[in-house]
Amino acid sequence: MKSGTIYDLGAPGRRAASLPPLTEPEQKILSLIPAEVRREEPPWLPEVSQPELVRHYLRLARLNYGVDSGFYPLGSCTMKYNPKLNEGLARLPGFAGLHPLLPEEEVQGALAVLWELSEYLKGIAGMPGISLQPAAGAHGELTGMLLFKRYFQDRGELERRVKILLPDSAHGTNPASAAMVGFRVVSIPSNERGTVDLQALEAALGEDVAGIMLTVPNTLGIFEEEILEVTELVHEAGGLCYFDGANLNAYLGRARPGDMGADVFHFNLHKTFSTPHGGGGPGAGPVTVSEPLVPYLPVPQVVKEGERFRLDYDRPKSIGRVHPYYGNFLVLVRALAYILTLGDEGLREVSVGAVLAANYLKEKLKKTYKLPYDRLCKHEFVLSGEGLGEVRTLDIAKRLIDYGFHPPTIYFPLIVKEALMIEPTETEPKEVLDAFAAAMERIAEEARREPRLLKEAPHAAPVRRLDEARAARQPVLRLPRP
Amino acid sequence: MSEYIPHTPADIRALLEGVGLRDVEALFSDIPEEVRRRFRPLGLPRRDEDWVRRYLTGLSERSTGKGLVPFLGGGIYDHFVPAVVEYVLSLPELYTAYTPYQAEVSQGTLTWMFEYQTMICELTGMEVANSSMYDGATALAEAALMAHRTVGGKKVLVPRSLNPRVREVLATYAWGAGLKLVDVPYGDDGRLQLSEIPEGACALIVGQPNFFGVIEDLSGLKDQLGEAFLIVYVNPISLGVLAPPGSFGADVVVGEGQVLGLPPSFGGPLLGIFATRGEHLRRMPGRISGQTVDAEGKVGYVMAFQTREQHIRRERATSNICTNSALCALAATVYLAALGPGGLRRVALLSLERAHRLAEEVSSLPGYELAFSGPFFNEFALRCPDPMGAVKKLRRAGIAVLPPEEVEKAGLEGALLVAVTERRTEEELARFVSALKGGMG
Incomplete structure (x- = not known):
């Protein structure tokens, strides 16, 4: 039976790409590799011509449904239109062709992108610190939980602050993210209006609580009207407030998580800022943080000195890296283009x-x-x-x-x-x-x-x-x- | 009005009427007044398309590094990407879709995911592969967490020759999960020196090749480890000529898939490869496509084993990963399909051969020598009296290599790390050698 995959096609010896010829006999080159680690049998890969390959993937594309095909009302995923300008910009050789380990003075344009986007996202969140490293929303959540952990470790409270409170309307990634850094998850019920039950919250708060993870508006699409009361209660109990920003589309340009008491907030640039979802990724999940958490942000931080940009690694309290380089740069380029196009009004x-x-x-x-x-x-x-x-x-x-x-x-x-x-x-x-x-x-x-x-x-x-x-x-x- | 938003003033009136509200502000009455009052705009005007295009094109041109010939590696390599890869990545139904939750309208995505899984299993010699992680570094970190969940024990053995940036990400995850990284030294040949396995070890990580480009001998390691995981962190291009880690009993093979059809991209997005043995399937993080049939018995694909995932299992999930690096995995799929077994082998052979040719020539220059005696793939550490001076000379010739401080992070002082791919021409190799010769005497 045909599998419908590219392995159904082709014939031995066909290929869809051309490469320079070898300049030495194959056996001579292979002798550079010790016999015990040399590959004996080639991997089983397709052997197809270029026209066969193109028709196959075009056929697969036609079996799919994307935002460009039609209405895609997938809740909590914000399947908005992906601007075509931004696709072209992300492919510019001065962005896509840059190696991440080039010296700082050779990548000033890329650092300018990082710095500028950082400034705008901090402004949109109303929060003073940022890291662009997280590669997706859940990666931002994990970064946030690591920041919580470092904050309490620094204050000598890590031993007792072991719980993270989670409304039962939270995203599924939230509890998994908290568990990855060893926090115990405690569920908080919603009230009949679909928002956090303040009495249940108060009862759950105590010296053993590290904080709360809130989705605003929540997964019912309802804004937490008592958000200021919620964050105040958590802060009074010595805890921190994490805001899942997957639903930022609901209040973009008219309210800021920093003004609601958020200590960590993650963006989903592939949702709110129109970068394509790619069939499941890549996305980008930058986090912004409140003043007390700034010292713990991942390294490096991009700083501007005069007209030059520099990477700052001298941050002794940092949680370290969550990405080997600077985050999903080409996704960040697209998001910057989107913000510049829309402006405040947009x-x-x-x-x-x-x-x-x-x-x-x-x-x-x-x-x-x-x-x-x-x-x-x-x-x-x-x-x-x-x-x-x-x-x-x-x-x-x-x-x-x-x-x-x-x-x-x-x-x-x-x-x-x-x-x-x-x-x-x-x-x-x-x-x-x-x-x-x-x-x-x-x-x-x-x-x-x-x-x-x-x-x-x-x-x-x-x-x-x-x-x-x-x-x-x-x-x-x-x-x-x- | 934005070109991306269709609502005219008349549409807005009609929509508001449908909602039963008089003005748009009423839509936000549930946001506390105090919060709305504190709001401050960015001070950004609206811009037209050509303005934005010019502005960002201008920024892209400000990076002088784009014009340099890259002998840069350290985890990201300048391999040739055939035009068909970009063509497929630009097909709208593929790149504007999301996670294939609704299989019947996502057969395109699910089919290529299945192709990808097959190819990754073939390359690595493993039984199952997921459909992508964010990048090699987080894939490795997740492999370490999986080893801990499977065999217990909190110590992860990490060679000093592991890519230092990958190690930093691993260290962050390990700290979060309460795991301890234990250093394993390397010898004069640049290969890891494993003496004994400490009590409480859940995994050994081996880079293949390692950060210095040195090819490790994987034989016997799994026997030495016993229950503890052998995790191999690969450069997948090298698997065109190197034996698959699965043949040495590896429990997990992870790696950075950027080399499979993605440009350097200033370090992102990348592709995390993750493959394991069948017995560990239910502990593997990430999405998997599985073959099934439809109501009429026709072959089709669905997301399989979702019960491992966060949206169902919540805090007991194998990982929190949701959005992954799908489109980058599609690039890898198309790249491997375009090259086929012969093409992949050719890329590996050309990179191997050119790296050795360059290594031979530069190490014969006075004062220059290879830092390690062990076999290497397409990257080598070059000891020299004045690494910074050498970097400057190369820069004047329009060539970029890894900054020496990056190499120092892996404990090697006074050396450059030089990477060569099939894209480096005869002329560029000659330029490299003559640049180092220049001003030497």
Whole structure:
């Protein structure tokens, strides 16, 4: 049976790239390697011509759905449009071609990018310190937890401050990040309004708490109205406040985490700042920090002296490096281009557009679907697929594919049964929002009249519904050698 | 109005009407007034596309290093990238998609992930590979954490010849997780000298080749380690000519995949390679594509073993990783597919041969000698009386090498580290030698 991979194609001896010829006989060159570590058998790799290769990957691209294909309301992932200008800028030879270990005086332009972006991100967060090193949001979280740990170690409190509080509406990466540096995770329940229960928080706080990890707005898309009370309570108890910035699109250009009491805040440049998601990465997760945490930031820090930029390694209290160089530089270039293009006014339009689109869809869809937390939302909202007879949320999601849309995030957050988490972003015109709402309404109708249509969906995708259980039961994780 | 946001004033009125609000400010009434009052803008005007293009192009041209001939290595190498790699990375349905949570509309991503996993298993000689980590350094750190979870013990044996930057990242992760790094020295041949395995060791890390370019002998190491993990940190290009670490009983093979089709990129984004033995599959971090069938029995791919991952297992997950380095793994997939087994071997042979030719010529210059006697791949440490002076001479000839202080971090003083790839021409090699000759006598 064909695997659909590039290994189906080609013939021995074909190749899709040309290289300079060898100038010495192969055996002579190979004799430079001791026999016991020499490779005897070549790796099994495809042998295809360039046209075969190009057609294969173009075919794979057509099996995929991206933001450029259509509406991609994947909640908490902020699948906004990726500006094409920025793609070209990231490929400039003066950026992409630079080796990271060139001397500082030879990379002044790249250091200028790092410095300038740092200044803007600090301004957007309203916080005095930054590191651009984290390669993704979860990497930023890990950096934040390491910063917490170093801070308490420096104060001699590490032994007793062992707990991290986590609202039950937190991102899944949060508890995993806290656990990676040895913190114990304690869950804080949400109240009936979908926000942190202050009484439960107070009860959980004490001398053994290192801090809290908050997602603002939370994964229900709800802003923590009592955010100042929350951070004040944590600070009074001697703890620190981590803010997950995955949902920054909700208040970009009109509020700053630093003004809400954040001690560490991570950006997801691949969400809020429009850098492409790349099929799963690379992203970038810079962290900004409050004054007390500045001494612990990763090394090096970029500093500006007159017109020159320099890397500062002399930071004795630093947690060290979390990246071997300076972070995902080409992602940072794209984010800087985005900020420069929008300016203050544009950044403000982002949050207006994102929040307006989410509330508009929410008001339309709550007539047909259950809305567990019926209130003003921010950039996203969570419906429940319950109450539509025998169909489940998974079936609704798969049926949306037939209507030409990417499904929303499903079964998350865990506190809503049969959750459908919808984030339209600011880059979708009203006509698309209306078309999506109409599809959702028709699907609800189909669920009552002809549930089989949903249960067997998708019908119009490149494949029918895939058997996920089989992939775990009979794992096939690579092609077997022929 | 921004070119990326479609809402006209009329659209905004219509949307607001749908929401039942009178103005956009009301959308933010749930943000405490005090917080909104404290807000300060950046003071940035809106710019047009051509302005931004010119401005950033200007910054890109300010880095004088872009015009230098790179004999630079230290973990990032200047290998040739065929144009087809860039072509595939620019296909919109591939680069504007996200993690393939919805398999039926993500068969493109899941299929190339499966191809990638197959190729990485082939290169490394391992049974399973994930679909990417951020970079080689964090892949190594995660491998150490995995070793600790699997066999217990808090000591990780780390050669002094490991890439110092990779070691620094490992040290940060290890401190966070309460692991202890124990130094392993290297000998006059530049190879690691492992005497005994201390009590409580969960892993030994070996660079293949190591930071100095020296090829390690991996035979017998796993027997010496017993339960403890043998973790091999590879330059994947070298595996075109070096025996796969799997054949020496490695438990985990990690490495920096930048060399497989990515430009140096001022150090990011990179590609973390991660492969292990089948028995460790459930402890492996990161995403995996698995083959299955659809409702009609047609072959397809899904994300497999998600129960290891953070969004399901939360604080008991194998790692917190979510967003990874997918597009960089796609670059590696296309690169390896374009080169095929013969091309990969050719790149490795050319790099190997040119590095040795240069090493032979420069080490015959008076005062210059190879720092180590051991076999090396495409990079070598060159001892010389005045390394800074040598760097300056090379710079005047338009050539860049690793700054000596970078080499000192691995405990080697008074030496340059020189890397050679298949891209370095006869003329450039000759220029290198004559630059060092110049002003010597």
